[in-house]
Amino acid sequence: MDVGARVKTGVPGFDELVEGGLPQRSNVLLTGIPGTGKTIFALQYLYSGAKNGECGVYVTLDQKRQDLLDQARKFGWDLESLEENKKIKIVEVALDLAGINIFEMIDTAVKEVGAKRLVFDSLVTFAVNLDQFIIPLGFNLSDIDSAYKNRPTDHKILYTGRSDQRATYLLINELSKQGTTNLIITAAKQAGDQLTVDGVSEFACDCVLTFYNELLGSKRMRTISILKMRDTDHSQYIHDLELGKSGCLVRPAEKVYQKSTT
Ligand SMILES: Nc1ncnc2c1ncn2[C@@H]1O[C@H](COP(=O)(O)OP(=O)(O)OP(=O)(O)O)[C@@H](O)[C@H]1O
Ligand SMILES: [Mg+2]
Numbered sequence: 303m304d305v306g307a308r309v310k311t312g313v314p315g316f317d318e319l320v321e322g323g324l325p326q327r328s329n330v331l332l333t334g335i336p337g338t339g340k341t342i343f344a345l346q347y348l349y350s351g352a353k354n355g356e357c358g359v360y361v362t363l364d365q366k367r368q369d370l371l372d373q374a375r376k377f378g379w380d381l382e383s384l385e386e387n388k389k390i391k392i393v394e395v396a397l398d399l400a401g402i403n404i405f406e407m408i409d410t411a412v413k414e415v416g417a418k419r420l421v422f423d424s425l426v427t428f429a430v431n432l433d434q435f436i437i438p439l440g441f442n443l444s445d446i447d448s449a450y451k452n453r454p455t456d457h458k459i460l461y462t463g464r465s466d467q468r469a470t471y472l473l474i475n476e477l478s479k480q481g482t483t484n485l486i487i488t489a490a491k492q493a494g495d496q497l498t499v500d501g502v503s504e505f506a507c508d509c510v511l512t513f514y515n516e517l518l519g520s521k522r523m524r525t526i527s528i529l530k531m532r533d534t535d536h537s538q539y540i541h542d543l544e545l546g547k548s549g550c551l552v553r554p555a556e557k558v559y560q561k562s563t564t
Contacts, residue, residue, distance in 0.1 A: 303328040303508050305533050309419070309483045312350020313343060315552035319537035320528060325508060328532070329478050333490045333498050334513025339524055339543055339550060342377070343513070344421040344485045345370065346549040349379040351419045352389040358419035359411045359482075360392045361404075363427040367394040377549040391415050397427070403436045404428070405476050412480050420482040426489045426499050428473060429466040437461035437472055467502045474506040497529075508532045513543065526552060 308323030317323045324330050332340040341364070348358040362370060370392060374381045384390045391411045395402060412420065422428075428435070439461055461472055477484050486507060489499040497504045497512075504510050510529040515522050526543040528536040539555030 303478075303532065309356075310350070310354070311343075311347050312354075313346055313550045313552055315541070315554065316526075316550075319541065319552065320531055321534050321536070324483055325531065325533055326483055327478075327481060328508040329474055329484045329486055329506070330509040330511060330531075331498075331503050331507035332485055332487045332511050332513060333504070335490050335492060335515060338513035338515045339526075339545060340487045340513050341365070341370070341423055342373065342545060343511075343526075343543075343550050344423060344487060345374050345379065345381070346377070347485055348390055348419055348421055349374065349381060349384070352384045356418040357388070357415040358390050358421070359408070359415060359417045360390065360421045360423070361395065361408055361411070362392060362423050363395045363397060363431070364423050364487075367392045377547070379549070388415050391417070397431045397434055400434055401436050402434050403438065404473070405438055408477070408480065412482060417480070417482050420477065420480055420484045422473075422477060422484065422486045424487040424489065425470050425473070425503055429470055429500055432464060432466055432469050435469070437469055439472070467500065470500045470502050471506055474503060504530075509534075514540070 304326040307326035308321065309326050310317050310323045332343060334340050348360055351358050371381050381390060385392060391414060393407055393411045395404065437460060461469065474486060477486065486503065488503050491497060491499055509531040512527050512529050514525045516525060524543040525540045527540045537555060541555055542553035544551045544553065
């Protein structure tokens with residue numbers, strides 16, 4: 303994470319709540335129950351970046367590439383032509399295959415477009431399908447122990463444990479090595495004493511944005527709050543998150559306050 307440097311999300315109303323944008327090269331967790339707008343927020347971040355000269359990669363385990371393209375088009379974002387012009391890359395991870403080296407896939411895609419932004423959607427789907435993945439631990443045996451000096455230098459240690467939390471932690475750690483500013487999506491727990499279903503990402507990430515879908519009378523309202531953002535004097539309020547014709551829009555806190563008092 304680069305202290306001071308900021309990355310604009312492209313979501314109107316959001317950046318001013320966090321000193322002008324996300325901390326550069328940070329891991330930003332998006333957590334919320336289904337349908338709270340996490341994927342749309344992340345697509346908008348990627349689209350806006352690509353339009354303004356910052357290429358991006360969207361790694362999707364949750365939805366098909368085509369569904370994301372269709373969803374984006376609804377908001378007027380032509381991701382397909384951005385992809386043709388190598389400004390973004392959508393990596394759809396096929397979970398019916400075994401032995402997926404997810405780190406290599408991400409690394410290749412980031413290098414291919416020279417990505418500055420990265421989205422991972424989602425940690426929960428990764429953990430549920432853990433058996434399908436190969437998880438290299440990113441360092442050479444020969445570098446760390448002379449006992450292994452005769453091994454090939456590209457020989458990687460593989461994580462062969464089956465702990466969801468350890469694997470999730472390793473994945474987040476790997477994403478932060480890419481040098482990109484990352485939006486990492488997970489699911490919120492609806493009851494109990496931990497914030498996320500995975501139970502580790504809220505501690506492992508530098509920033510946590512919580513997406514809600516609350517009942518106000520007979521209407522559901524989407525809101526967003528910043529639970530944690532390292533190195534940032536951020537808003538402590540819950541803000542309305544509206545989905546309109548051109549994507550997400552975050553309202554100032556006063557509106558929420560007025561609404562709750564009328
Ligand atoms: N064009 C649109 N205009 C307004 N609202 C929309 C539009 N498209 C989708 N939505 C709303 O956004 C919701 C989906 O948002 P999104 O996919 O970002 O949720 P999510 O938090 O990623 O959910 P999940 O955790 O299930 O992946 C839909 O349920 C719908 O309410
Ligand atoms: Mg989603």
